[in-house]
Amino acid sequence: MAGERPMSKPLLIVGGTVVDPAAKRDGRFDVLIEDGLIADVHPSLKALDGVDVIDAKGKLVLPGFVDLHVHFRQPGREDKETIETGSQAAARGGFTAVCPMPNTDPVVDHGGAVEWVTHEARRVGLVDVHPIGALTKGQHGQELTDFGELFDAGCAALSDDGKPLINPLLMRRALEYSKVFGRPVIQHAEDPSLSAGGVIHEGVVSTTLGLRGIPAESEATIVARDLALVALTGGWLHVAHVSCAESVELIRHAKRQGAHVTCEVTPHHLALTHEAVEGFRTEAKVNPPLRGDDDRLALIEGLKDGTIDCIATDHAPHTDWEKDADFDTAPFGISGLETAFGVCVTTLIEAGHLSWGQLVQSLSINPSRIAGINGHGLVKGQPANLTLVDPKATWIVDPKQFVSKGTNTPFAGARLSGRVVKTIRQGTVIG
Amino acid sequence: MPDTAVIAPEAVQTAQWTKKDLLGLRELSADEIRLLLATAESFREISLRPIKKVPALRGKTVVNLFFEPSTRTRTSFELAAKRLSADILNIAASTSSMTKGETILDTIKNLEALKVDIIVIRHAAAGVPQMIARHARASVINAGDGAHEHPTQALLDLLTIQEKKGRIEGLQVTILGDLAHSRVARSNIWGLTKLGAPVTVCGPPTLMPAQMEQLGVTVTFDVNEAIRHADVLMLLRIQHERQEVTLVPSLREYRLRYGIDRDRLKFAKPDVLIMHPGPINRGVEIDSSVADGPHSVILDQVTNGVAVRMAALYLVAGASNGGGAADE
Numbered sequence: 001m002a003g004e005r006p007m008s009k010p011l012l013i014v015g016g017t018v019v020d021p022a023a024k025r026d027g028r029f030d031v032l033i034e035d036g037l038i039a040d041v042h043p044s045l046k047a048l049d050g051v052d053v054i055d056a057k058g059k060l061v062l063p064g065f066v067d068l069h070v071h072f073r074q075p076g077r078e079d080k081e082t083i084e085t086g087s088q089a090a091a092r093g094g095f096t097a098v099c100p101m102p103n104t105d106p107v108v109d110h111g112g113a114v115e116w117v118t119h120e121a122r123r124v125g126l127v128d129v130h131p132i133g134a135l136t137k138g139q140h141g142q143e144l145t146d147f148g149e150l151f152d153a154g155c156a157a158l159s160d161d162g163k164p165l166i167n168p169l170l171m172r173r174a175l176e177y178s179k180v181f182g183r184p185v186i187q188h189a190e191d192p193s194l195s196a197g198g199v200i201h202e203g204v205v206s207t208t209l210g211l212r213g214i215p216a217e218s219e220a221t222i223v224a225r226d227l228a229l230v231a232l233t234g235g236w237l238h239v240a241h242v243s244c245a246e247s248v249e250l251i252r253h254a255k256r257q258g259a260h261v262t263c264e265v266t267p268h269h270l271a272l273t274h275e276a277v278e279g280f281r282t283e284a285k286v287n288p289p290l291r292g293d294d295d296r297l298a299l300i301e302g303l304k305d306g307t308i309d310c311i312a313t314d315h316a317p318h319t320d321w322e323k324d325a326d327f328d329t330a331p332f333g334i335s336g337l338e339t340a341f342g343v344c345v346t347t348l349i350e351a352g353h354l355s356w357g358q359l360v361q362s363l364s365i366n367p368s369r370i371a372g373i374n375g376h377g378l379v380k381g382q383p384a385n386l387t388l389v390d391p392k393a394t395w396i397v398d399p400k401q402f403v404s405k406g407t408n409t410p411f412a413g414a415r416l417s418g419r420v421v422k423t424i425r426q427g428t429v430i431g
Numbered sequence: 432m433p434d435t436a437v438i439a440p441e442a443v444q445t446a447q448w449t450k451k452d453l454l455g456l457r458e459l460s461a462d463e464i465r466l467l468l469a470t471a472e473s474f475r476e477i478s479l480r481p482i483k484k485v486p487a488l489r490g491k492t493v494v495n496l497f498f499e500p501s502t503r504t505r506t507s508f509e510l511a512a513k514r515l516s517a518d519i520l521n522i523a524a525s526t527s528s529m530t531k532g533e534t535i536l537d538t539i540k541n542l543e544a545l546k547v548d549i550i551v552i553r554h555a556a557a558g559v560p561q562m563i564a565r566h567a568r569a570s571v572i573n574a575g576d577g578a579h580e581h582p583t584q585a586l587l588d589l590l591t592i593q594e595k596k597g598r599i600e601g602l603q604v605t606i607l608g609d610l611a612h613s614r615v616a617r618s619n620i621w622g623l624t625k626l627g628a629p630v631t632v633c634g635p636p637t638l639m640p641a642q643m644e645q646l647g648v649t650v651t652f653d654v655n656e657a658i659r660h661a662d663v664l665m666l667l668r669i670q671h672e673r674q675e676v677t678l679v680p681s682l683r684e685y686r687l688r689y690g691i692d693r694d695r696l697k698f699a700k701p702d703v704l705i706m707h708p709g710p711i712n713r714g715v716e717i718d719s720s721v722a723d724g725p726h727s728v729i730l731d732q733v734t735n736g737v738a739v740r741m742a743a744l745y746l747v748a749g750a751s752n753g754g755g756a757a758d759e
Contacts, residue, residue, distance in 0.1 A: 202641045203641055203642055204641070204642040204645040204646075206640070206641065207640035207641050207642055207643055207645070207646065208457070208617070208646065209557055209558065209579055210557040210576075210577050210578030210579035210580070210614060210617060211557050211558075211577070211578075211579075213640075213641060215641075279561060280557070280558030280561050280562060321534065324534070324536055324562075325534065325535070325536075325562075326535060326554065326556035326557075326558055326559045326562060327556065327557060327558040327562075328556040328557070328577070329556065
């Protein structure tokens with residue numbers, strides 16, 4: 001869905017360090033962009049007349065980040081976010097492509113709705129938008145949507161995200177039928193009878209605060225069931241926002257058995273635990289909930305050994321007045337696009353868990369493959385989608401500076417390392 | 432003795448109290464809890480006078496903002512405020528504009544515009560007093576929030592134990608019943624453990640919250656064992672109005688397994704104190720023979736409630752006075 005290529009001046013990025021594991025590059029390279037495409041990647045390129053030059057000395061030049069999981073709220077809740085403000089937040093966060101979830105009002109469950117979203121995204125013209133279509137009509141979990149129509153309209157995958165698909169027969173059929181299209185079924189894994197009324201991870205913090213807990217098993221039991229259905233059907237399951245050690249272990253085991261399963265983790269589940277809720281902080285209320293430190297470390301371990309394929313924000317903007325409610329009433333969700341990179345660098349690179357190559361794999365290469373984006377990477381002839389970052393810059397998160405309408409973040413006031421300097425999509429600087 | 436001596440008794444140094452709000456016992460130090468208890472003890476005598484009133488909070492406005500039905504706690508706060516000469520306003524959720532879709536914070540902003548000094552709040556959702564305290568200039572006293580805390584109830588329990596046993600430190604206290612839904616249990620656990628009384632909790636596993644032992648208590652599911660060593664036995668109400676069906680098979684089953692009657696009391700120490708925050712379910716968690724029996728101090732708890740709430744109102748009013756002066 002590249003859209004029309006803008007005719008812009010050639011652009012030369014000089015002096016930066018290119019990290020692109022897909023192209024097996026990790027070192028000093030200059031990048032020349034012409035007509036929105038990568039024209040050359042070379043250790044030393046000369047700037048000719050009429051070429052705009054970006055000095056990337058001390059910066060990393062990375063393939064653009066891809067977010068498999070965002071909520072742009074449009075149509076329906078334009079007071080929380082729009083495709084325009086969401087795209088701006090994505091560009092600011094270093095993302096060149098995003099996949100908005102279909103739980104809008106109305107639900108994106110037919111081709112016309114998909115076309116409306118992509119049309120609006122093109123009008124905005126910032127990041128590439130690859131919508132996720134609903135798995136069931138109205139996300140009611142009763143009847144499958146017309147998968148073919150949704151994929152023809154440009155969907156990257158299908159999901160009832162926000163809600164799990166509970167009916168095991170429907171899940172079986174979804175995994176079976178989607179095989180024709182070679183695209184994943186994304187499951188929000190949660191058994192609603194085990195999580196009913198829950199607002200926080202079930203553990204010592206829920207006990208102390210007297211809040212209803214959501215046990216890790218409400219996720220793990222659905223993951224286990226879905227993996228059994230993957231074995232039965234040979235379909236492709238992608239597990240959204242994995243949050244607990246049990247799920248990581250189940251997916252690791254299934255991958256060893258050769259199951260076609262991929263999964264994602266959010267920056268906040270990698271960085272925070274349920275202790276962030278102390279003081280009844282609704283900005284840390286998110287579903288799945290922030291869990292214990294053992295879970296957090298298991299998620300990092302899963303990312304390191306490849307059990308977890310990618311990092312996705314689950315960007316979930318809300319209005320202040322909704323979040324300024326009591327803990328039971330406040331909605332779940334964290335506005336994540338503009339802090340994702342800094343949180344990842346601080347939590348994963350600075351703490352020595354991941355190499356830059358591994359982080360790029362998780363934020364860019366792997367999610368682009370799962371979303372089915374062709375030609376992603378800093379390779380001659382590919383669309384020039386790239387992100388310049390300052391790996392050493394430190395900054396303090398100030399939600400008032402967000403371009404997203406959602407200022408709901410548990411990272412307000414946090415000092416983060418690693419900052420996005422420029423985001424370039426198809427040769428144009430967008431953020 | 433002149434009234435002024437009672438308003439600022441020598442044993443009580445209000446200067447030690449610096450908190451604008453009373454939200455829970457978890458965030459209080461042992462000294463702050465002792466100060467509340469000492470203040471309450473000195474106020475207890477006022478309720479025994481023929482004229483039960485001192486001018487300590489004259490000119491202050493207290494709002495009882497109750498989003499959940501309550502008779503005991505609400506009337507106890509009301510009497511406490513009146514005996515300290517404060518003006519008190521009672522607002523019940525059913526008559527408030529909350530039912531018209533106003534948010535809690537909007538309600539609070541309106542109350543603040545009316546220049547109230549102290550907001551006493553009860554709410555079914557845990558954390559509401561904390562949220563209000565963050566936004567309000569007025570002092571906030573938590574009168575029970577969800578299953579989180581009910582600090583004045585625990586303080587009146589502590590005062591009753593101290594009155595009857597002469598001490599708190601070193602006493603073995605067992606809390607028996609529905610721990611999962613009990614704010615009284617949580618506040619008591621913080622208060623008792625901070626003052627050096629070891630706590631055992633007991634109840635059906637389905638009513639025991641996750642990782643309870645990390646709160647510094649001993650967990651057992653064996654009732655007789657839980658009773659045997661107890662100097663104080665606190666029974667909790669089975670809150671069947673809050674419960675889904677899956678937690679205990681039936682009230683009859685609960686009574687047979689966990690209810691305290693005269694037979695089960697034979698396992699207890701001869702001088703055990705029986706406490707209950709009320710309202711009691713006769714014939715469920717407590718048999719009438721025990722509720723009305725010689726070990727029961729349930730009505731002493733109610734009496735001490737007024738003194739404890741006078742202390743809470745008095746101390747937070749003093750703290751916010753200081754704070755207000757500093758602001759101006």
